[in-house]
Amino acid sequence: MGTHVIKMPDIGEGIAEVELAQWHVKVGDLVVEDQVLADVMTDKAMVDIPSPVHGKVISLGGQPGEVMAVGSILISIEVEGAGNLKASDQLVKEPAAIKEAAPASAAPKVEAAPVLENKPAAACRPAPQAPVARDADERPLASPAVRKHALDLGIQLRLVQGSGPAGRILHEDLDAYLAQGTQNARSGSAPSGYAQRHDEEQIPVIGMRRKIAQRMQEATQRAAHFSYVEEIDVTAVEELRAHLNEKHGATRGKLTLLPFLVRALVVALCDFPQINARYDDEAQVITRHGAVHVGVATQSDVGLMVPVVRHAEARSLWDSAAEIARLATAARSGKAARDELSGSTITLTSLGALGGIVSTPVLNLPEVAIVGVNKIVERPMVIKGQVVIRKMMNLSSSFDHRVVDGMDAALFIQAIRGLLEQPASLFVE
Template sequence: MGTHVIKMPDIGEGIAEVELSQWHVKVGDLVVEDQVLADVMTDKAMVDIPSPVHGKVIALGGQPGEVMAVGSVLISIEVEGAGNLKESAAPAPAKEAPVAPKVEAVVESKPAAAAPRPAAVCQGPMVAREADERPLASPAVRKHALDLGIQLRLVRGTGPAGRVLHEDLDAYLAQGQSNASAPVAAAYAQRNDEEQIQVIGMRRKIAQRMQDATQRAAHFSYVEEIDVTAIEELRAHLNEKHGASRGKLTLLPFLVRALVVALRDFPQMNARYDDEAQVITRLGAVHVGVATQSDVGLMVPVVRHAEARSLWDCAAEISRLATAARNGKASRDELSGSTITLTSLGALGGIVSTPVLNLPEVAIVGVNKIVERPMVVKGQVVIRKMMNLSSSFDHRVVDGMDAALFIQAIRGLLEQPATLFVE
């Protein structure tokens, strides 16, 4: 038997060190070729590290949250044959990570309510743990248990290393351990528990970028109300006529189109500002970042060359990128290079927001929710669909008047949707 050492790979782009975000294996696990061993985080994206060999994990080279240099020992695997380890390169046993680390970055998606549950889940309904013992579970599972009024320490985990899964919560309820009154009783029970969550991986990158943006840019926000009745009628008509063959349209591709048209008259908004070199770069290509919420945090996949896309092409690309981001499959290229950002929380968009710039961009357009309100039109009170745009700009390079005119131009395009397509 020999030892195969896997070192932190050179991911490119001149990156000298990366953050170890999450282990998918532990010491003692048997692994196969191409199995994902760990996730590492660069400045732009999460990267999977696969195994090039079959074997048994004998040492881990770091802890989640640790910043590791390219070329440092990531993991050691016992393999048949000689392996690739030189005696001087043996990793120190002290670097082994514990089998069950307290803080985890594992995120599991909640299964559909109607999905059948595997028979393997139907084990003993309850497991006894010490009162202070913290069972392994993802943040999503912990929230689900809290919503159901279930004490997680009482649930038998069927996942790796005894991890509690969504299916285990459902099995616990199905076995009659939590009757109809249990969630109500638990909701009023006194609680003294605490949970510490280490800020690592994507959450750390988001925190750093948001802090950097608010410290470096001179933010100012501008809010404008828009009547979207006409464009919503157009969207409904197009979906009825072409939805089955071309796909359904949301409001987002119309907003992207409005950005593209408005930027022809306001090129200073489609720019990046290098504040160290004191250089503003205006770009002809419109690469729209579409802020997307994922289980690991906010990500901004990029619709490239939006100026050259039709409504349906843009809609398909937004859908593809959003799915990739939510599944953690978006590449570094798909998460970088935007020139202006569009952010929306859909039905949760609220009335007003103050979005944070996606540096080095100088403008971000925020979309709030659509509401029906009585409005006065030509002396008559009518019900209209209204929506606010809450947008932020970098006042170091964008004047307030220009920002207002830019948003007013978008308003005009959306309220008279035919103008979106008039060249």
């Protein structure tokens, strides 16, 4: 038997240190080739670290939240044969010490169910069990279908014990969790809604949540934020969207409002180049961009990510729609590449149906503008002396006052308003 050492890889872009975000294995686990061992976090993306070998984990080189140098030992695996461990390689910690020192968040989500030889599959399924205690920022292993099923059932995946490989949560585990909840309710063991609670939970700010916190704090400290809100009648553009979906939806795909907003940004920025810009406040240089690279804020299980629709100025409605959908799926599944999460020149953020009336979005530095979309509501409006029902929506946008003057910001948003209220003008060159 030998030892195969996996070192923290060089992620690229001149990065010398990488944060260890999450372990997917623990000491003693058997792993197979291409199995994801850990997630590491750069300034721009989460990166999976797969195993290049089959073997048994004998030591872990760090704990979640620890910043590790590129080239330091990440994990050691016992393998058949000689392995690749050199005499000069020093383990960061002894396996026993790692095993004892690792916090709950460094352990695997749950113990995998034991595999029983020559037994039917049903015999391997776990009996209903009490909720699992996981850290709030842990991301349990589960397929997208299971995640959607849990969302539909109102189940928090971090409370469910998984019976699949490496603790992966299966559909059967959701059924077992629901069954246990029903059993508790019938037996009266569930706590009363009026019972006193004295529990506390400490959640380490690591991984993506740490990066988001750092970027939000930096943005609010460095930029001179100001917000501007404008009300927009989106009745006409919604009618156009419904017409296009009815006519071309089956062959070209369905359109949401976002591609129209992207197009409105592109057209309006032609007259406001100072807003399609990035400000290097250390070098005191403003770079105005001809290309419009639109960041689309996307919520994922690990936090807010901003994948980038590149060269939006050259895309049709359906091209933009397809790219937005592709990037959103990649971001939510953790598969977005680093270059898909950087380089935006202006950001579009939307809370969808939960968009509220007004919001004050935080700039995505070093950009100087972010356009926030609030929800669409039907309201009575007075038009030419008549009260009519119209679909109304607010744009709540923020700007860097060091670069963008208040009048320019207002005129820019009003230009977007005019384009959306007269949607034919979106396509007039």
